[in-house]
Amino acid sequence: MAQQIDSGRRVRLNRDRVLQAAVALADETGIESLSMRRLAQELGVVPMALYKHVANKEELLDGMVEAIVGEIDPPLPGADWQGAVRQRVLSARLVLLRHPWARQVLESRTNKTPAVLGYMDSFIGMFLAGGFSIDLTHHVMHALGSRMWGFTQELFQDPAVPAADAPEALPPEAQAAMLQQLAQRYPNITQVAMAAAHEDSSVVGPGCDDQFEFEFALDLLLDGFERLRRRNWSSARAKAGRG
Amino acid sequence: MAQQIDSGRRVRLNRDRVLQAAVALADETGIESLSMRRLAQELGVVPMALYKHVANKEELLDGMVEAIVGEIDPPLPGADWQGAVRQRVLSARLVLLRHPWARQVLESRTNKTPAVLGYMDSFIGMFLAGGFSIDLTHHVMHALGSRMWGFTQELFQDPAVPAADAPEALPPEAQAAMLQQLAQRYPNITQVAMAAAHEDSSVVGPGCDDQFEFEFALDLLLDGFERLRRRNWSSARAKAGRG
DNA sequence: ACGGTAGGTATACGGCGTACACTTGTCAAG
DNA sequence: CTTGACAAGTGTACGCCGTATACCTACCGT
Secondary structure: OOOOOEOOEOOOOOHHHHHHHHHHHHHHHOHHHOOHHHHHHHOOOOHHHHHHOOOOHHHHHHHHHHHHHOOOOOOOOOOOHHHHHHHHHHHHHHHHHHOOOHHHHHHHOOOOOHHHHHHHHHHHHHHHHOOOOHHHHHHHHHHHHHHHOOOOOOOOOOOOOOOOOOOOOOOHHHHHHHHHHHHHHOHHHHHHHHHHHHHOOOOOOOOOOHHHHHHHHHHHHHHHHHHHHHOOOOHHHHHHHHO | OOOOOEOOEOOOOOHHHHHHHHHHHHHHHOHHHOOHHHHHHHOOOOHHHHHHOOOOHHHHHHHHHHHHHOOOOOOOOOOOHHHHHHHHHHHHHHHHHHOOOHHHHHHHOOOOOHHHHHHHHHHHHHHHHOOOOHHHHHHHHHHHHHHHOOOOOOOOOOOOOOOOOOOOOOOHHHHHHHHHHHHHHOHHHHHHHHHHHHHOOOOOOOOOOHHHHHHHHHHHHHHHHHHHHHOOOOHHHHHHHHO
16 A cells, blocks of 8 residues: 655655545445545655645545545447436446445535536437427426435525635625626526526526425436336346346 | 543443443544544543443444434335335435435445334335235345335345354254244245245255346336336426425 | 342543644756 | 755654452342
8 A cells, every 4th residue: 555665765655645545435435434544644754745736535525526426437429318317327337336335425525526516418419409398397307316425405595605605795896706607507407497587486586496396306206116117127127128 | 421420329331331432423523533442532531431431432333323223214004005115214214314324334244134124124024915926025125225225135145144154053943042042033034035945946045136126226227217217207297296 | 128230330451533733755947 | 975854754742431350338138
């Protein structure tokens, strides 16, 4: 492990090496035994050295998520929406299987980092390209929910998210510029979020009607169950039909 | 807070008071700031006193889950399966909203405690009573998955679960007795688990074919999405139609 | 009245994240 | 080649955490 010397010369640390090592360590020994001290030891370095490359443990975890999300296959452009979404979700599932700790970490994280936003944006894009209305896309994304890792739960709660919780607010023109940049980089998210913000003034106000989203997904499943029941579905027949 | 004296006499601690206080503290200050020390302080007691009533923090969390699950409404017997399941899930959701920490804790827990098993058993019972085959019930439970809190994910992995990870195994006849007792107390779980154990010898062996379960639920949702898309579903119309 | 025991206490240990002040290595400009 | 500034790495310390162990004490059945 801990390579100390490389022909007499120390290997310089950097953020990527730290994240890489953290992912590897979590893969091997489980997330609960990933500590800053243990990670430093693995890198042949004193604990505080890590803090030159990550602000704190929270940011380390965010970085690990970024790394993981980067492993998900990009959508293949040719397919119909259902095939594209299917392939994407199954690819995400494979990644989660490779990194058993990822599910737990993803669900504990509330910050949306760029890779996560990018993933969601391209995900939304698949539905829009498949002929879904913005409205339906919105609810469908919620319904996919934790099957795409749960972070969709509070997806559109706070539109101006990433690292915008600074102690003192930025000047308004800077905020506007940032929002515009966000809109440029994640056009699909922006589209859906803005539509949602306008739409449901009937309810409490801005933000999603969580109760509605929940019942939407629930009823979708229950209706599906009922259909299967009526046609006497069985897993044996399903498996025989496919494989 | 911390009531010290009750007309000159200390209020005796007990497991229920500990769990109750833990739930309240987590509700008020968040799960991340629930520590044994803080909890003890809240109860006007030295930290180690808690260990006379709870083995360790893990068991404390298990106990909190038990308490929470007990808050879910029992199924009302008259309804059709869909209404019954719907009401049950929505009741569970209300409980989770009351205790925001519960989702995270539930998903981190792998032990199945009695209340959780009881909840699942009665849940399965609703499907069986509604005319679902054991086979379909099994897969449907998986599909409901994290919408019923994720613990269905590894539901049937290890049939002989609760506290059976003692350092030295019990004598076989004791194990058999325990299994029989389990079967008596949770007949529906047992039924489904046994059917599943027999069925899928086609795959790796015992246990569930996770990939199949995942795709089953995914395709159920995707098919539902497609149906909505084709009929130009919109949330506005859906809301108008209902409310 | 008393002795056993369940409930509560005191102390201590090793691990954690990280603040703060420091030394060391590296590399560009003089 | 020297130098000096800035980035990278170090050492020490603090206040948390969970909990092992040994002890004390109030209560209850006898």
